[in-house]
Amino acid sequence: MIERIFPDPAVLSGAALEHEVLAAPPENRRSTRPWVSFNFIASIDGAASLDGLSGQLGNAWDQRVFSLLRQTSDVILVGAQTIRAEGYGGELLSHAAQQWRSDNWLSPHPPLAIVSGSLNLDPGLEVFTQAPVRPLVLTLASAPQERRESLSEVSDVVNVGEASLDVARLIAELSGRGYQNIHSEGGPTLLGSFAAEGRVDELNLTVSPLLVGGAAGRIAMGGHHGGAASAAGAAGELARSMNLARILKADSMLFLRYVRPDM
Ligand SMILES: NC(=O)c1ccc[n+]([C@@H]2O[C@H](COP(=O)([O-])OP(=O)(O)OC[C@H]3O[C@@H](n4cnc5c(N)ncnc54)[C@H](OP(=O)(O)O)[C@@H]3O)[C@@H](O)[C@H]2O)c1
DSSP states (O other): EEEEEEEOEEEEOHHHHHHHHOEEEEEEHHOSSOOOEEEEETTTOOSSOOOSEEEEEEEHHHHHHHHHHHTTTTTTEEEEHHHHHHHHSSSSSSHHHHHHHHTSSSSSSEEEEEEEEOOOOTTTHHHHHHHHOOOOEEETTTOOOHHHHHHHTEEEEEBBBBSSHHHHHHHHHHHHHOOOEEEEOOOOOHOOOHHHHTTOOOOEEEESSSSOOOOOOSSSSOOOOOOTOOOOTTOOOOOOOOOEEEEETTEEEEEEEOOOOOO
């Protein structure tokens, strides 16, 4: 059973859960700029991975919410290390989800956009060879030319920065292709970069009822460059407020939805 705890407590049947997650959120509809959402899972003690992967933190409820959040996106944005660690080959949506998208005037398959500064991605990976639509690779002008050429055979390779990632340029590139609803599934380096630029409009966080310990990283890493003129702390941290918009609960797992405060 999954329940909405906030706002308006209610038990959500299968159809009600779908409606809850698939309905365009009011903040998204009000936004005058492309909407950037992220989805992450972390253990109670903040671990973003277990044995190097996020999947082991989740369960069937998390998979369900994860899939529903992905279903409405115009493009799915993922950092290269998440692709290298987790795969992402083949179709990203079930047939029912593809049908729902067609019924709602969306293309059946949202394309995948992969962020990689080094272009250290094998063109033979399933994420390219099995993709239902040609992926985008968002890179830097400084990336090696040879890798750019081989990846161009299996994807559209586009620069979104010279020597470092320009988040505003990345968003403008996706928006220029008609992708206003940008949904990212991580990872932590990518979230850190967007958080540093204040471009996280929505963060969905599943709190998995596990204590993990160890040295696993958090859901946002790096991204702040410090310097005398920067508001970032000595270790590069920068606190950005988010407002709590929804809490769902399934057994001991929580699904939190935060949006940026000015929405
Ligand atoms: N808990 C969760 O929900 C969740 C979600 C996703 C991933 N993860 C886990 O996170 C781990 C990977 O972490 P990660 O932080 O390395 O993942 P990531 O953000 O997916 O990938 C980092 C890589 O993406 C590219 N990239 C991202 N931001 C960039 C920037 N600002 N400038 C240039 N390149 C950029 C670079 O690729 P190149 O190296 O190719 O230049 C960088 O090495 C894995 O263990 C994965 O399972 C957890």
